[in-house]
Amino acid sequence: MNEQINSGDAHGHGELGDAEYAEFMELAAQEGFDTEDVEGALDEAGHGPLPVLAVVGRPNVGKSTLVNRILGRREAVVEDRPGVTRDRVTYEAEWAGRRFKVVDTGGWEQDVLGIDASVAAQAEFAVEAADAVVFVVDAAVGATDTDEAVVKLLRRAGKPVVLCANKVDGPSGEADAAMLWSLGLGEPYPVSALHGRGTGDMLDEVLKVLPRAPAQTFGTALGGPRRVALIGRPNVGKSSLLNKVAGEERVVVDPLAGTTRDPVDELVELGGKTWKFVDTAGIRRRVHLTEGADYYASLRTAAALEKAEVAVVLVDVSESISVQDLRIITMAVEAGRALVLAYNKWDTLDDERRFYLEREIERDLVQVQWAPRVNISARTGRHTEKLVPAIETALAGWETRIPTGRLNAFLGELVASHPHPVRGGKQPRILFGTQAGTRPPRFVLFASGFLEAGYRRFIERRLREEFGFEGTPIHMSVRVREKRKKRK
Numbered sequence: 088m089n090e091q092i093n094s095g096d097a098h099g100h101g102e103l104g105d106a107e108y109a110e111f112m113e114l115a116a117q118e119g120f121d122t123e124d125v126e127g128a129l130d131e132a133g134h135g136p137l138p139v140l141a142v143v144g145r146p147n148v149g150k151s152t153l154v155n156r157i158l159g160r161r162e163a164v165v166e167d168r169p170g171v172t173r174d175r176v177t178y179e180a181e182w183a184g185r186r187f188k189v190v191d192t193g194g195w196e197q198d199v200l201g202i203d204a205s206v207a208a209q210a211e212f213a214v215e216a217a218d219a220v221v222f223v224v225d226a227a228v229g230a231t232d233t234d235e236a237v238v239k240l241l242r243r244a245g246k247p248v249v250l251c252a253n254k255v256d257g258p259s260g261e262a263d264a265a266m267l268w269s270l271g272l273g274e275p276y277p278v279s280a281l282h283g284r285g286t287g288d289m290l291d292e293v294l295k296v297l298p299r300a301p302a303q304t305f306g307t308a309l310g311g312p313r314r315v316a317l318i319g320r321p322n323v324g325k326s327s328l329l330n331k332v333a334g335e336e337r338v339v340v341d342p343l344a345g346t347t348r349d350p351v352d353e354l355v356e357l358g359g360k361t362w363k364f365v366d367t368a369g370i371r372r373r374v375h376l377t378e379g380a381d382y383y384a385s386l387r388t389a390a391a392l393e394k395a396e397v398a399v400v401l402v403d404v405s406e407s408i409s410v411q412d413l414r415i416i417t418m419a420v421e422a423g424r425a426l427v428l429a430y431n432k433w434d435t436l437d438d439e440r441r442f443y444l445e446r447e448i449e450r451d452l453v454q455v456q457w458a459p460r461v462n463i464s465a466r467t468g469r470h471t472e473k474l475v476p477a478i479e480t481a482l483a484g485w486e487t488r489i490p491t492g493r494l495n496a497f498l499g500e501l502v503a504s505h506p507h508p509v510r511g512g513k514q515p516r517i518l519f520g521t522q523a524g525t526r527p528p529r530f531v532l533f534a535s536g537f538l539e540a541g542y543r544r545f546i547e548r549r550l551r552e553e554f555g556f557e558g559t560p561i562h563m564s565v566r567v568r569e570k571r572k573k574r575k
Contacts, residue, residue: 107491111521114495118518119568120533129523129531137179138297139216141190143241144223145233149253153223153280154178154191157290182290187297190217216393219247219297221289222272223280226252226263230270238270247296250275251289256282312354312363315478316395318419320411323401324431328465329364332357332474358475365395392418396526397425397481397558399474401465404430405440408447416455420560423527425481426458427558429474434464457484457551459558481558487528489554491521497553498532507542517546518568529562538565 115125142150142157157180180189220241224234241248252264255277264277276289317325333355353364392398398419402412419426436444459477463470489497498517507515515536522530532538532546547561 111491111519114519115533118533120566121569124566124569125533129521137186137188138218138299139177139188139190140180140219140221140293140297141192141217142221142223143192143237144251145231145237148223148225149280150223151191153221153251153253153278153286154189156280156283156286157182157189183294185294185297185299216389217246219249219293220244221249221251221293223251223253224267224270224275225254226260226267226275226277227254229263229266234270238272241272248272249289249292249296251280252277253280255279255285257284312361313397313478313482314363314365314395316365316392316398316419316424317401318392318398318415319401320403320409320415323403324465325401328401328429328431328463328471329353329355331465331468332364332471358472360475362475362478389418392422392424395424397427397478397485398422399427399429399478401429401431403432404444404462405432405435408444408451413451416452420455423560423562425478425485425527425558426455426560427474427477427481428452428455428458428460430460430462431465433462434467434469457557457559477558484555484557484559485527486525487554487556487559488525489522489528494522494530495519497550501546501549505545507536507538510539515567527559527562528556530564532563532565534565534567537567 112122112125116122142154144150158178159180178189178191180187222237222241224230250267250270250272252267252275255261255264256279261277264275267275274292276285276292278285278289280286317329319325333353355362355364400412400416400419402408416426416428430444459480461470461473461477463474465471498520502517507517513536515534515538517538518533518535520530520532522528530550538546543563543565547563550556550561
């Protein structure tokens with residue numbers, strides 16, 4: 088998973104120093120790689136998180152159709168009835184050489200008494216997670232009371248807004264689009280998301296207001312206390328754990344699942360350091376079927392995870408490891424966060440349950456066996472002091488960088504002792520590689536042919552054995568050398 092774009096970095100070579108970069112480019116030239124292709128690979132892997140564009144509006148104005156148009160492919164579910172999009176869905180997009188994330192959101196509705204709680208909750212999410220907003224209005228219908236109410240919420244958010252006047256299929260609809268100047272959000276961009284008309288001009292405006300991705304800087308800690316997101320399914324003990332490590336009742340704890348609606352940021356002294364803990368609402372199964380506050384709580388949980396540096400995933404050991412647990416762990420890994428697994432309610436285990444739990448962990452969590460594990464009891468405080476070493480270990484792995492020379496020596500030995508299997512009479516080889524970024528570690532390998540997924544997993548496993556990387560996902564991309572015509 089790549090989350091980077093060309094941010095106009097002065098060097099254009101990610102985290103490689105000048106001397107290391109020069110040596111690396113000379114190696115690439117010797118192996119027949121195009122300079123532009125190599126620099127493009129480093130740019131993709133060496134920069135910070137992509138900026139986020141939220142596409143918002145009331146139901147059935149064409150948000151998902153617009154998202155598909157931006158992506159250039161059919162990804163978001165589109166149906167001619169309101170409310171099809173329930174879950175927040177994030178995609179990667181590119182326009183004019185710049186990459187960014189697009190968030191397709193559910194529609195905003197207004198009831199007879201005014202904007203209900205779910206609308207306000209989604210506005211909060213837009214504030215927290217997006218760098219800019221595309222506000223989609225049906226030009227044929229015109230501005231409704233709900234649209235006017237959403238405008239007020241967007242103004243309070245203080246984020247840049249591009250107004251998309253959708254369903255303008257021809258010149259006759261231009262006048263309808265012009266009427267939307269009355270919303271006070273600036274120029275309405277007339278668009279037909281269905282046919283693509285006008286989307287280019289709108290995206291040009293989006294790029295003007297969307298920030299570029301920051302360049303990664305190796306070895307410098309992020310400002311302020313390290314951010315720790317407590318995540319897990321409802322009623323797993325997140326609030327109890329936060330109260331225990333804080334030494335006081337900071338958040339409401341109730342046996343009823345789903346008590347926490349809003350993430351609560353707390354500065355906590357633990358292990359001689361100050362940490363910023365975020366207690367998030369539990370993530371429910373089948374989010375798209377949940378209603379109101381629970382639905383938006385899951386959105387804010389995802390936003391808190393994106394802002395965190397390390398995720399502590401709580402698992403209730405008194406119950407079998409569920410699909411929900413696995414999905415939440417996958418969310419943290421895909422977000423590229425350092426990861427700690429905290430097995431809660433350990434004090435309730437008997438010998439039989441402990442035996443079966445260990446079998447479940449071996450079977451279901453083999454893909455994250457690199458994550459530090461802590462067995463705790465949030466209720467009694469048992470072993471909560473072990474959280475800090477586990478978090479520090481995960482953060483250290485998250486920020487580890489291997490020098491290019493050392494990495495290529497390792498790759499050379501690996502290829503010599505364990506070459507890629509022969510496929511179709513050919514045997515692809517790893518020619519060289521580099522670690523272009525950290526937080527999480529991101530590697531770019533340059534090869535003579537396609538590397539199979541099983542071989543990539545083998546490389547990752549050996550990287551961990553050799554260099555550690557405990558507590559962090561590893562992102563790996565492969566560039567294959569193009570066949571060149573022989574000169575006459």
